[in-house]
Amino acid sequence: AQTVTQSQPEMSVQEAETVTLSCTYDTSESNYYLFWYKQPPSRQMILVIRQEAYKQQNATENRFSVNFQKAAKSFSLKISDSQLGDTAMYFCAFMKPVLVGNMLTFGGGTRLMVKP
Amino acid sequence: DVKVTQSSRYLVKRTGEKVFLECVQDMDHENMFWYRQDPGLGLRLIYFSYDVKMKEKGDIPEGYSVSREKKERFSLILESASTNQTSMYLCASSLREAGPSSSTDTQYFGPGTRLTVL
Known part of the structure; x- marks a missing residue:
């Protein structure tokens, strides 16, 4: 079974600065996907960024980028130029592709507050 | 835009009551999921369904059952609600297979x- 650990329950950052959220996972699989999901206060969870394990290049989506270290089983999220709208719970998630289901295993979450 | 709706935002029930939580998606997704979200524990999978009338247990199925009679609708049932089932419940849906495109495996909540x- 896979496990996902987010060691930072809460973080804060000043607007316009950069922050990095940590995620480590444990698996014996070689092919898998990793995700960061964002859950703003009282709003729906949305996908921020995804990474295929077979790709060495780190994924980027505008101000969001990841540092994927496969050997270390680490998948951190960097948010550049933080904005007030980035305030949210952030969840790291692991998925092993299978024939049916494609279930996600989530970490415990990191609550990020962006301060003006 | 993918839309996943849930029947209620807030629900208060008494111990022992039978509780139905409904989820509807409008994107013809094969997979549907029920999670519960608790502080510090993240999201934990209760049940999922990969097709009509098909269901599989997740990590914490005890005390819950599910029903999927139509492709777009997935119901979570608490047969006899207990206080330790107080939680946030999230429904999600996705296409059947993971693949090279983010749209094929992204779960929409x-x-x-x-x-x-x-």
């Missing part, structure tokens, strides 16, 4: 139902 069992 509903707004959640905050259930309180007294």
Whole structure:
């Protein structure tokens, strides 16, 4: 079974600065996907960024980028130029592709507050 | 835009009551999921379904059952609600297979139902 650990329950950052959220996972699989999901206060969870394990290049989506270290089983999220709208719970998630289901295993979450 | 809706945002029930949580998606997704979200524990999978009338247990199925009679609708049932089932419940849906495109495996979430069992 896979496990996902987010060691930072809460973080804060000043607007316009950069922050990095940590995620480590444990698996014996070689092919898998990793995700960061964002859950703003009282709003729906949305996908921020995804990474295929077979790709060495780190994924980027505008101000969001990841540092994927496969050997270390680490998948951190960097948010550049933080904005007030980035305030949210952030969840790291692991998925092993299978024939049916494609279930996600989530970490415990990191609550990020962006301060003006 | 993918839309996943849940029948209630807030629900208060009494211990022993039968509780139905409904989820509807409009994107013809094969997979549907029920999670519960608790502080510090993240999201934990209760059940999922990969087709009509098909269901599989997740990590914490005890005390819950599900029903999927139509492709777009996935119901979570608490046969006899207990106080330890007080939680936020999230429904999600996705296409059947993971693949090279982010649209094929991304899970789309509903707004959640905050259930309180007294």
